[in-house]
Amino acid sequence: MTTDVKTTPAALARAASVFGDKDAIADGDVRISYTGLLDRVRTAARALIARGIEPGDRVAIWAPNTHHWVVAALGAQYAGAVIVPINTRYTGSEALDLVVRTKAKALVVVGAFLKSDRYADLQRAASPGDLDSLHTVIRIPFDGDAPADGVIEWSELDTLAAGVPAEVADARAGAVSPDDVADILFTSGTTGKSKGVMTAHRQTIGVADAWAECAEITSADRYLIINPFFHTFGYKAGFVVCVLNGATIVPMAVFDVPKVAAKIADERISVLPGAPTIHQSILDLPGRDDFDLSSLRVAVTGAAAVPVTLVERLQSELSYKAVLTAYGQTEAVVVTMCRTDDDPVTVSTTSGRAVPGMEVRIGDHGEILVRGDNVMLGYLDDPDATAKTIDADGWLHTGDVGVMDERGYIDITDRLKDMYISGGFNVYPAEIENALARIDSVAETAVIGIPDERMGEVGRAYLVAKPGRVVDADEVRAYCKENLANFKVPREIRIVDTLPRNPSGKVLKNELREDKS
Structure with missing residues (x-):
């Protein structure tokens, strides 16, 4: 540290x-x-x-x-x-x-x-x-x-x-x-x-310190924090980083692209982390040249696929000296991160290498395993779930699948879990499925993430009606809006007769993901 x-x-x-x-x-x-x-x-x-x-x-x-x-x-x-x-x-x-x-x-x-x-x-x-x-x-x-x-x-x-x-x-x-x-x-x-x-x-401080070291944050930086403070990205990799290094915290309550551009110009922002959609929106902003964005120094992104063209545009069209990607989860916050001298292809095709104080290896079935001082203490009131997630040797089982190159850089290739990411927010289909199951007319549900140009991914819900009942898609949407945060509400509702299953009865979500209709 x-x-x-x-x-x-x-x-x-x-x-x-x-x-x-x-x-x-x-x-x-x-x-x-x-x-x-x-x-x-x-x-x-x-x-x-x-x-x-x-x-x-x-x-x-x-x-x-x-x-x-x-x-x-x-x-x-x-x-x-x-x-x-x-x-x-x-x-x-x-x-x-x-x-x-x-x-x-x-x-x-x-x-x-x-x-x-x-x-x-x-x-x-x-x-x-x-x-x-x-x-x-x-x-x-x-x-x-x-x-x-x-x-x-x-x-x-x-x-x-x-x-x-x-x-x-x-x-x-x-x-x-x-x-x-x-x-x-x-x-x-x-x-x-x-x-x-x-x-x-010590862990909250530790992850912030590691993040700041990789991004080379100093007291000269002015840090625009669009990532919500209720999330580790805005909190531990956000304002705690500033407190440790004397950087200026510039909070933003609501994301609005023209206001972001104006804030960058007015406050001379040098550090701007956020999901790829934030950076893409700034690049594509009409009248972008009307704003002085020359103070920008470091962009940090992640939480979704990062096209190499985005990295190249950020460095060629804006003044970024470095564009970094990172990987983490709430249980460890920051696991891997690129460094300021990494090339655009590395930034785009990997999520970096282990941050200081953390070990990363590839385990069974290609699962990414993490160990270090900053791995969580455990889950609140749930020792069984804690024991299933952190093994006897201290390795946190992330549930994500990836590969590691000879440099120690990881590329996340799949998820053992069904989680998808919508606008930078993690969405867990099981949570939505449990909510949908409370609708009286619904017998079975399955939710998957599908690609979306603006949000990265959005939800698609498949629902099977109970015998003799009819499921109304508009009523399902209204129910979801009442009971779920808006980023969890499925964008698409599909009413189907059956769900594809394997011999053991498990829903075959891969088949649902192959549905291009």
């Missing part, structure tokens, strides 16, 4: 000491220095302590990328708590599942955002007793929200914090151990039931 700090509170204290008045966050009109960020984080921690948050308690965060998210997350961890990021696209019932399973004591939630009041959605989804553990709700304002009942407004944190001396919060921060759990991020599995990935502070 290039840093000797191993907790987020220690990393923030070091950043305040080393980088001082330098911009830590540039969020529209809000400018926060590293010294100011430490002050705000300490205030958030004091407010949470005043509300009875103890070390090890879980604090859920359900909000888009703004400076509030960074302060809330680091503030919770400064108080010794564990953060539980929630996808902003989740429905109330999906968010409720995470709040209940983690027994979250506090929730930091955005107000009206993308035409939805998330806390109201959560309350509507809850049954009596579901939210008994949740005693504190802090609301982040968005687009001039009016005050709401039953919540603590973000503007009230200073007043709330006044009852707790700064020394108390600093003592909490100093007591945080590198081996303490820093966060629980949920990722779905092939069973359809989401799993809570527990990660220690």
Whole structure:
């Protein structure tokens, strides 16, 4: 590791000491220095302590990328708590599942955002007793929200914090151990039931440090973070990277291509990670030459196939000195990554080689296996699933199939799991199939990913009706939109008489993928 700090509170204290008045966050009109960020984080921690948050308690965060998210997350961890990021696209019932399973004591939630009041959605989804553990709700304002009942407004944190001396919060921060759990991020599995990935502070810091080393991040960089903070790409490979290296965090709440181009020009952005669709959209933006994009230095992409022509265009048409691809999963975050001197063909046809501190090898059936200090602690309340995923020798079984060349670079060729990636988001068919199975007229379901020019992949659902019943595709779509995040909603609905199966009864999804009709 290039840093000797191993907790987020220690990393923030070091950043305040080393980088001082330098911009830590540039969020529209809000400018926060590293010294100011430490002050705000300490205030958030004091407010949470005043509300009875103890070390090890879980604090859920359900909000888009703004400076509030960074302060809330680091503030919770400064108080010794564990953060539980929630996808902003989740429905109330999906968010409720995470709040209940983690027994979250506090929730930091955005107000009206993308035409939805998330806390109201959560309350509507809850049954009596579901939210008994949740005693504190802090609301982040968005687009001039009016005050709401039953919540603590973000503007009230200073007043709330006044009852707790700064020394108390600093003592909490100093007591945080590198081996303490820093966060629980949920990722779905092939069973359809989401799993809570527990990660220690030393691991959250470790993956950020490894990522920064490969991308050569410095305090001179200004980092536009479009990748959502609720995802490891925006959190651990995002703002934590900036805190470790003194780079400036420039958050973006909603992806809008002209606004991205304007932000790059106005903020002199040098680092821009994101799914290939983000970079392709910028290249294809009408009037792109009207924006000064010359500050761009490093692009990091992944989560989908990366055409070599995209890599070449980014370097020839824009000012990128390096375009990198990476591979990881929530259980290990960053496994492999290209380096800044790799050629376009290597970047396009591989996902790089092992990052510092990680080992990678190819196991049985071509499965990619990973071992190292940054492999998760385990799944929340699920020792059986943990034991199935991490073997006795410490190897994490990724479920992905690949090959490794003589240089140690890997190429992911297939997935043992059925997961597909839509717009940079992992989608697990079993989760969608379980939801579809609740529709009364449906007897059987199968979901696959199919290619899509804009999103990379989208879902196609095959449904078989119960005898004597009729499945209505429009009703299926409406049900999915009500119960699933929008990136999980199948783009296509196919009503079929039967599903192809092998002699043991398993659905032959490869045959479904060969359906070109």
